[in-house]
Amino acid sequence: MKNADILIHGCTILPMNRKRSIENGALAVKDGRIAFVGKNASAGRIVAEAKIDAKGKVALPGLINCHTHVPMTVFRGIADDKPLNVWLDKTIWPLEARLKPEDVYNGALLGCLEMIEGGTTCFADMYFHEDEVAKAVEKSGLRGVLGEGVIEAGSSVQGEKMLARSVSFAERFRDYADGRVSAMLAPHAVYSCSPELLLKVGEEASRLGVGLHLHLGESETMLREFEKKNRLSEVEFLNKIGLLNERVLAAHCIDLSEKDMRTLSNRKVNAAYVPVANMKLGLSAAKVKDLTSLGVNVGLGTDGPASNNSLDLFETMKTGALLQKHEYLDPTVLPAYEVLKMATLNGARAVGLEKDVGSLEVGKKADIILVDLAKPHLTPLHDIYSTIVYSARAADVETVIVDGKILMQNQQARSLDEQAVMEKARKTAYDLLSR
Numbered sequence: 001m002k003n004a005d006i007l008i009h010g011c012t013i014l015p016m017n018r019k020r021s022i023e024n025g026a027l028a029v030k031d032g033r034i035a036f037v038g039k040n041a042s043a044g045r046i047v048a049e050a051k052i053d054a055k056g057k058v059a060l061p062g063l064i065n066c067h068t069h070v071p072m073t074v075f076r077g078i079a080d081d082k083p084l085n086v087w088l089d090k091t092i093w094p095l096e097a098r099l100k101p102e103d104v105y106n107g108a109l110l111g112c113l114e115m116i117e118g119g120t121t122c123f124a125d126m127y128f129h130e131d132e133v134a135k136a137v138e139k140s141g142l143r144g145v146l147g148e149g150v151i152e153a154g155s156s157v158q159g160e161k162m163l164a165r166s167v168s169f170a171e172r173f174r175d176y177a178d179g180r181v182s183a184m185l186a187p188h189a190v191y192s193c194s195p196e197l198l199l200k201v202g203e204e205a206s207r208l209g210v211g212l213h214l215h216l217g218e219s220e221t222m223l224r225e226f227e228k229k230n231r232l233s234e235v236e237f238l239n240k241i242g243l244l245n246e247r248v249l250a251a252h253c254i255d256l257s258e259k260d261m262r263t264l265s266n267r268k269v270n271a272a273y274v275p276v277a278n279m280k281l282g283l284s285a286a287k288v289k290d291l292t293s294l295g296v297n298v299g300l301g302t303d304g305p306a307s308n309n310s311l312d313l314f315e316t317m318k319t320g321a322l323l324q325k326h327e328y329l330d331p332t333v334l335p336a337y338e339v340l341k342m343a344t345l346n347g348a349r350a351v352g353l354e355k356d357v358g359s360l361e362v363g364k365k366a367d368i369i370l371v372d373l374a375k376p377h378l379t380p381l382h383d384i385y386s387t388i389v390y391s392a393r394a395a396d397v398e399t400v401i402v403d404g405k406i407l408m409q410n411q412q413a414r415s416l417d418e419q420a421v422m423e424k425a426r427k428t429a430y431d432l433l434s435r
């Protein structure tokens, strides 16, 4: 007789390390890890502290958001329908200059709550006062791959200062909250950091053994301007200074040449595909079909909740699949299984956590979500991957487990007080505007 902390039984399981699902399956969790995945019938002798009857539900790996700025929940809906440069210059950057650490904490906590309720169990984040994001991750029970942003904005003194902060953050938070927080260095982008600073970032990243999270190919205009000024594309430039490797997570990657995409593939760079924010800002689509066929690992991201305006990966999966079909004028591009794999296993690889999360396998960390299928918009069920990607919504997530702990059950958040978190974030947002 085996003992487990949690036994989930009676559900369909999508392990995501292979396409075949398990019908009438069971999952056991012990000491934060998955101890059993298989048929219900074979789990009969497992004795568990907590049992979850998951009949009519589907269990899948928690979704992974590969690119966001989670404290920006407080700017949600504040300046929409504007061009990227106007949005940044006139609204976002002046407001960010007024942000205090506690504002970042309150915004991050709201983002964590939203992610838990929408089935996201892990996210890659870059922002300022990232210590506060780490504390919000610790409190919420989520998993985070976090980086303190480095932006130079024409001042090398500021650049150095921010690099020192980013390094200090990585040193302090690379293994935090029982290992649920890991760290990256986060140089904002090639156009906002000088080559000298980027070289130092690269040196520090290899010294610390951490990855780099940055924006790359963010908009056509920025790409053209950079190329005109430097006579090299952003990718060529980063490759020339030796910054591209398998620990780089590059957000956006839109409008890249085939040569650039080949370079990303050769250097094993990971891309975060951010369809909703790209579309909202009227930008073009990353060529995901080309990137993946060249061998680039692609995960999914939402970008910050000020340019999306949500942290909903279900919406991102559907929109991401549709945008690719639209871009290539071909309905066969990015099928449902592939897009769910991007949101799970490929995402785990992109953030450097493939060994621990991204699929439901014995020995991996227990980051599991249950989606309730007993809904009109999920009926009838012909193909489980089509149902999850094209029909399911974040609000259909019923239970969320991270690191073997139940963060939400029967749609009730357990680690955070929903009303209190929302109230604090509301107050923070209104305070910011009156400062």
Ligand SMILES: [Zn+2]
Pocket (backbone or CB within 6 Å): 067, 068, 069, 215, 251, 303, 304
């Ligand atoms: Zn971003």
